[in-house]
Amino acid sequence: MANRPQRSARQRASIRLLAAGAGIVAGLGTLSRVWPLQDHSAKEDGPPSADALAERPNRALNVLLIGSDADHQGAISNGAAPAGPANSDALLLVHIDPDGPVQVMNLPVEGAVRLPGDATPVPLGSLYRRGGTALVASASAELLGLPEGEPERYVVLPRTALRELVDGMGRLELAPDRTMAYTDQSQKLTIALQGGLQQLNGAQVEQYLRFKDPLNGQERRRDRQELAITTLLRQMRQGTQLQRLPSLVSELRPQVDSNLSPQEVLSLMAVALEPGQTVQFQTLSLRPALNGKASMRELEERRLQPRWPQ
DSSP states (O other): OTTHHHHHHHHHHHHHHHHHHHHHHHGGGGHHHHSOSOOOOOOTTOOSSGGGTSOOOSSOEEEEEEEESSSSTTOSSOSSSSOSSOOEEEEEEEEEOTTSOEEEEEEOTTBEEOOTTOSSOEEGGGHHHHHHHHHHHHHHHHHHTOOTTOSOEEEEEOHHHHHHHHHHTSOEEEOOSSOEEEEEGGGTEEEEEOSSSEEEOHHHHHHHHHOOOSSSHHHHHHHHHHHHHHHHHHHHTSHHHHHHHHHHHHHHGGGSEESSOHHHHHHHHHHHTSTTOOEEEEOOOBOOOBTTBOSSBOBOOGGGSOOSOO
16 A cells, blocks of 8 residues: 555656657647648748748747757767766746747756656756656646646757857857856867857857856856857847758757747747747756755745746
8 A cells, every 4th residue: 555656646747758758749730720831931042031030920939959069860868977878958838929039947957856766866957868758848848837738849959959050150159258168078078268258169069058167067057158149049030041041940950859940940930040039047946955065955945936938
């Protein structure tokens, strides 16, 4: 009798994960309800504006973006620390509404979550390693109180895809707030960036995003992620970049894991890149680290967390 509650919890968890996975797959059959069937994006001289990239979606959509620490999609080892299958260095839920601002929930990868049947909590960022996209989607939805079947879409972005995205745009203008320099032999990682405004290539942007400060390392990482996203969107709005986007999205497609087609990505970007569009960032509140250890931190109670999407 004592083991029944545990088995029941595991069964409930399995049902939730199966439902999440089924929701992601079943969502592919509802595309005509999200995106208009007609395609106006093909123009020989390239799209002159964000609206010309593709037809905008008919309704709001939530997309889970997983920044993988693996170098490329399908890699057996992540080439990072701790070594093994890919973890997630970044977890972002993106709410794209054709009639409102872009809302991004930057989930803390160090946030402690307890899975049914487990005796101890684990970091949110380790869930991708343990259960893939379905487990991350299910846990994210539960943390934020999202309806069943959310998030509908996902993108897993490995490090190679990040570098190629930046290099495909030329460079990204960023201003590291300090000199960032260290070598981690376990990850074969060398970071060598000077502070100040500069044009960074793909490999340098990867260093900028992976750099971890001795104090408040993950929080500072999230700050840099948000600065990089804001800068990326600003540069994408430039005319020459808009013309390049359709081919760049198609070139990057084999490098990522996603249930979005290139045309659907362009449809979402038509909303995100429209003139005057704003991006609102939020994150979940964490309790102070205990004993100076910040590798994993407890999440505040749900009633104290921000409402998302607003």
